[in-house]
Amino acid sequence: MATLVKTPSGTWKALIRKTGWPTVAKTFRTKRDAEDWSRRTEDEMVRGIYVQRSGSERMTLEAALKRYLSDITPTKKPTTQRGETSKAKKLIEHLGKYSLAALSAEIIAGYRDKRLNEPSRGGTISNNTVRLELALLSHLYTVAIQEWGLGLTFNPVLNIRKPSPGDGRDRRLSPEEERLLLAAVNRHSNPMLGWIVCIALETGMLSSEISSLRRPQVDLAKRVIRLSDTKNDGSRTVPLSKRATEVFKAAMDNPVRPIDCNLVFFGEPGKDKKRRPYAFTKIWGQLKKKLDLPDFRFHDLRHEAVSRLVEGGLSDQEVSAISGHKSMQMLKRYTHLRAEDLVSRLDKITRPATEVY
Known part of the structure; x- marks a missing residue:
């Protein structure tokens, strides 16, 4: 008793x-x-x-997220680490005072709905942003249940409806926009900006993959780039077009590169005297504003490149080998063919209409 x-x-x-x-x-x-x-x-x-629940009743979500960011997040890629830190701030802002045991599916669903209606630049918070925040919260519960021994018996995030992914971006460059953009980046005082933009358009590589490139990864003789650490946790070899090969040759022969720097695209030394990848985000934003292209993102260059590969007649398997997409469904979201570009190809395969007398 x-x-x-x-x-x-x-x-x-x-x-x-x-x-x-x-x-x-x-x-x-x-x-x-x-x-x-x-x-x-x-x-x-x-x-x-x-099940002894005292641990989950005492630990707030704020404390749990801080432990997650300290123990789990450092094992992930740097870009993922930055993203999880940002998402954790939002979760703490809205739900941080709740204990893990007190967070119910109803409370989390309320958070979802509130976030989806929050204002953002150009509208409201995107469905995908909220989906990723909920994914972080869900994995936190999974780790807490399996590893932390807090007495939790279920993951409340699994019991709520997730926002739909929404339509993939279909922003393409018009010929005039491309002409103006390339002219602007090539006029910039640092030639690396123009080289980076051109390489993104020619190869479909991610900005992080381009900026972190080191000279041993570039094989100009075989016209390939070897990526060992990609977004999808796998390695891949990216073939280079003639234009991309020319650009890489210019970048590799950059006369101002320090002897001890292996980065293809390098920045100025920091306070610790170390050189890091060339940071072009700020100047990219300024150029977009000047060219009246506020809705065009650097990632859209990858979208444009992959779409052009498909339009050029490469198969889905060939395109995915170049771009690194593991899922054909994901690849489909990046490939939006221009209907007008398909007209001439249709003419080549359509048989002449039979005359009717």
Whole structure:
């Protein structure tokens, strides 16, 4: 039987000692609450299903996320680490004071709906942003259940409806936009900006893959780039067009490159005297604004490149080998063929209409 003791502050403490189970205690405002909890807990012990939940009741989501960012996030890629830090801030802002045990599917669904209606640049927060925040929260619960021993029995995120992924971006460059963009980046005082943009258009490589390139990865003789650490956690070899090969040759022969720097696209030394990849985000944003292309993102260059590969007649398997997309569904989201470009190809395969007399 449980022992109930009234504390000096007027609350009631329930203490349960049962052979084969750890001693558990909990404090309540009323004696009735203490009795109800004691009966329920002892019944679960008798049936062999009792789970000590004190850890999840004491740990707030804010504390859990800080532990996750300290223990789990550092094992992931740098870009993922930055993304998870940003997503954790939003989760803490809205749900940080709740304990892990108190967060229900209803509360999390309310967070989802509130975030989807929050204003953002050009509208509201995107479905995919909220999906990724919920994915982080869900994995936190998975780790807490499997590794942290907090007494959690289920993941409440699994019980709510996730926002739909939404349509993939289909922003393509018009010939005039491409002419203006390339002219602008090639006029920039640092030639690396123009080289990077051209390589993105020619190869479909991610900005992180381009900026982190080192000279041993570039094989101009065989006209390939060897990527060992990609977004999809696999290696791949990217073939180079004649134009891309010319650009890489110019970049590799950059006369201002320090002797001890292996980066293809390098920045100025930091306070620690180390050189890091060339940071072009700020100037890219300024050029877009100047050219009146506010809706065009650097990642859209990859989209444009992959679409051109498909339009050029390469198969899905060939394109995925170049771009690194593991899923044909994901590849499809990046390939938006211009209908007008397909007209001439249709003419080549369409048989002449049979005359009717």
